[in-house]
Amino acid sequence: MIELNDVHKSFGKVEVLKGITDSVQKGEVVCIIGPSGSGKSTILRCINGLESYDRGEISVEGLKVDRESPSIVNIRTQVSMVFQRFNLFPHRTVLENVVEGPLYVKKEPRAAAFERGRALLAQVGLAEKADAHPPQLSGGQQQRVAIARALAMQPKAILFDEPTSALDPELVGDVLGVMRKLADDGMTMVVVTHEMGFARDVADRVLFIDGGVIVEQGPAKALLNQPQHPRTQDFLRRVLHPL
């Protein structure tokens, strides 16, 4: 469904992606792990055209991702994104955040959009917060609203860019719970994360990225329990046993 073929990307002189090739199947949950600065987030940002890439090709359901082309809107309405820092619209209510895309991008009828928006808020456990403004919510609540906003576009896949990294530890569970339910419902997900427990339990596949290349990839449990590459072993040792 999402195809990356030898994708290269530089910021100035620094090459952050050095030939990424992968293929995400429909319904698959893929976690991307790796040290910071390894290019994990850049991969996600290239998939929905928030960032351009220099070489290679990315396509979503056969449609080439080109952020300069009008077709990028097509891709963005099919592939939603959830950000590390939520990026909710602070001047609109929670419900308005959720229906913004359906109303103004997809031009859905108001009543239907609002009804589905409320249903989605109920799904992420925030039905009673519909009329609050995002700054009044906790980080975990905001991120769940952001997930509802992503779902409201009825996307074929959702990209998660370190969705729990900005949260207090005790709020991480709520967000991961919502994500796990999505995965169980068959949503295609690409998740950049440091939550190894989530990756092990929920992901079908894990990619370990370091220095702009996929060092190792494979079924989640196999890769996390018996990493083959020394760099993967070293990374996992340091993440799982920081002391």
Place this chain on the structure above:
Amino acid sequence: MKGFWHDAVEFFPILMNGVALTIVVTIGSLLLSTVLGLVWAMMRVSGIKALSMLSASLINVIRGIPIIVLLFYLYFVMPDLGVTLSALQAAILGLGIAYSAYQAENFRAGIEAIDKGQIEAAQSIGMGWWLTMRRVVLPQAVRIVLPPYGNVMIMMLKDSSQASTITVAELALQGKLIASSTFKNTSVFTLVALMYLTMSIPLILLVRHFEKRAGKR
């Protein structure tokens, strides 16, 4: 003091005619400068190099010319080029253009102060440039822009007196005309000053209100 009150009662109605014109010039040029300023600012942040450079040079040219010269140009030179403007039209146009440069820089600062994550979130749900501006950036930028905008309103109210140089009989010119025919300089110009101050005070309070509101979030 008794003389002042006597003069005040006598000159007040004439000066009120000036006040009316002052308000017309101020509101007219405020609207024009807001619209032009928005256009320049949008061009600046459009991401299209040609538009952005054109707008930057326009702003610099406008900023580099004194208002009074701009007014003279519109009122005395434009007729030579076949465009005759009334004094009032020239005043509104001149002040509007002159202040559009400051408005543009203010609007641009407000737009650029919006977190980049907001724009990315808008893009990620498929919004194009204009929709992102209209639904996400501008509504948030307004809060940031309003306090300095209020200050510009106050400055424009006072600078509308420059229209007197091209014969617009607004408050300052009315005052000058009365003073030179009655020689009651003290009474007249004290009255004129008080009338400007009276008009400024609501605006000053408005700015304070904007500042309080902007500080809330």
